[in-house]
Amino acid sequence: MPNTSRTPHVAVVGAGIGGLAVAITLLRKGVAFDVYEQAPELTEMGVGMHLGPNGTRVLRRWGLEPLLRPAAVRPETLEVRGQDGQLFVHRLMGDVWEQEYGAPHLTVLRSELHAVLGxxxxxxxxxxxxRLVSFDAGGDSVQLRFADGRAAGADLLVGADGVHSVVRRAVAGEENPVFSGASALRGVIDAEQVPGLAPDSMYMWVGPDARLLCVPVEAGRRFTYVAVLPDRCPSEESWSETGERQALTLAFADWHDDVQAIVRAADTPGRWALYDREPLTRWGHGRSTLLGDAAHPMLPHHGQGAGQAVEDAVALAHFLDGTPEGLRRYEDFRRPHVTRVQLGSRDGGSLRVKPTDGTADGGLDQLVEDVSWIHRYDVEAALERAAADV
Known part of the structure; x- marks a missing residue:
């Protein structure tokens, strides 16, 4: 007989940020679970990331903010500059941002957030x-099979296994990733190598075709950079491919001295061809569902990959009742919101910031407008409103 109690046993596939966030919500709810990760060690890439107020407010409620803050930075300002270094916009963040959105905006290494969650x-x-190779979630229970011959069972399955999700493939079949026309070169450098940059500020330099973002991490001791460049010959979709420093040198050859300092400090950058997927009309079937990048892979221009995964985890735990119907309610609640974020990331966020003659804001006000509704979103309050409307 299927388990229809409110304490099912859940199999979570993937121990990235999304999978660990699910584990935490299940632990807090008293739900039995097992997390299956294909990597031999619990590690995450050390590049930097944004964690907007919609995500940090959840971590604060989980009591994890004090553990994360020593490794993170709450940027005090955001500067947008032209390729010649001309200042377009200087916007206050810090206290101003936290008061506006009710929680801080943090920049942090992915590995640091992953370690705190883990x-x-x-x-x-x-x-x-x-490494999951197949599963059956169509009956009264879930059966999983792994590459090393192991097998496992559960009442429900959550696919948090990223953009190349085995669980998603069972729902969506073989898909053609949507290429954005750009790739990102990224890495981490020591702050002492870029003395012209303040360790509590975020920077963006914009040109006609390329842009370079640089944000502080590790309490301001280091910076993470992301260069977004046009790409006519995209590689396969990967987070771990290496790029060439020469590409940075060529792209930013005549840019400002601070940009040149970043390029000189860069070693071998990671290369990330920027793909996403078309939104799905459903995330699962039977006793399976999806979460995070497996459900809604999105371009990085809103800086919302981790934040949306954390929100997913909160919503999933809320609707979890041991039945497939509970999973469908979770999907129906989350899909409209994340689809809006996902599609908005294609032509919004940092892409709205363009070079100007110095008389306009360079598009930064539009960027802030693009993300303000996302940052104000409180997933727990939204769940309460949805329950009151039933």
Whole structure:
């Protein structure tokens, strides 16, 4: 007989930020779970990321903000400059941003956030080196099979296994990724290598075709940079491919001295061809569902990959009742919101910031407008409103 109680046993595939966030919500709810991760170690890439107020307010409620803050930066300002260094906009963040949105905007290494989340999950619930190859979620339970011959069972399955999700493939079939026409070169450099940059500020330099973003991490001791460049010959969709420093040198050859300092400090950048997927009309079937990048892979221009995964985890735990119907209610609640974020990331956010003659804001006001509704969103308040409307 299927388990129809409110404490089902859940199999979570993937121990990235989304998978660990799910584990934390299940742990807080008292739900039994196991997390299966294909990597042999619980690690994450060390590049930097944004965590907007919609995500940090959840971490604050989980009691994790104090653990994250020593490794993070709450930027005090955001500057937008032209390729010659001309200042277009100087916008206050810090207290102003936190008061506006009710929680801080943080910049942090992915590895630091991943470590904080991972430390909350009991090690006997984590199964490493477990690469899912097939599953059956159509009956009264879920059966999983792994590449090393292991098998496992559960009442429900959550696919948090990223953009190349095995669980998603069972729902959506083979898909053609949507290429944005751009690739990103990214890496981390020491702050002492770029003395012209303040360790509590975010920077963006914009040109006609390329842009360079640089934000502080590790309490301001380092900066993470992302160069977004046109790309007519995209590589396969990967987070771990390496690029060439020469590409940075050529793209920013005549740009300002601060940009040149970043290029000189860069070693071998990571290369990330920017793809996403068309939104799905459903995230699962039977006793399976999706979460995070597996459900809604999005371009980075809103800086919302981690924030949306954390929100997903909160919503999933709310609707979890041991039945497929509970999973469908979770999907129906989340899909409209994340689809709006996902599609908005294609032509919004940092893409709205353009070179100007110095008399306009360079598009920064439009960028802020693009993300303000996302940053104000409180997933727990939205769940309460939805329950009141039933």
């Amino acid at each position: 430390a909350q999950v009991p090690r006997d619930r984590l199964h490493l080196g477990a």
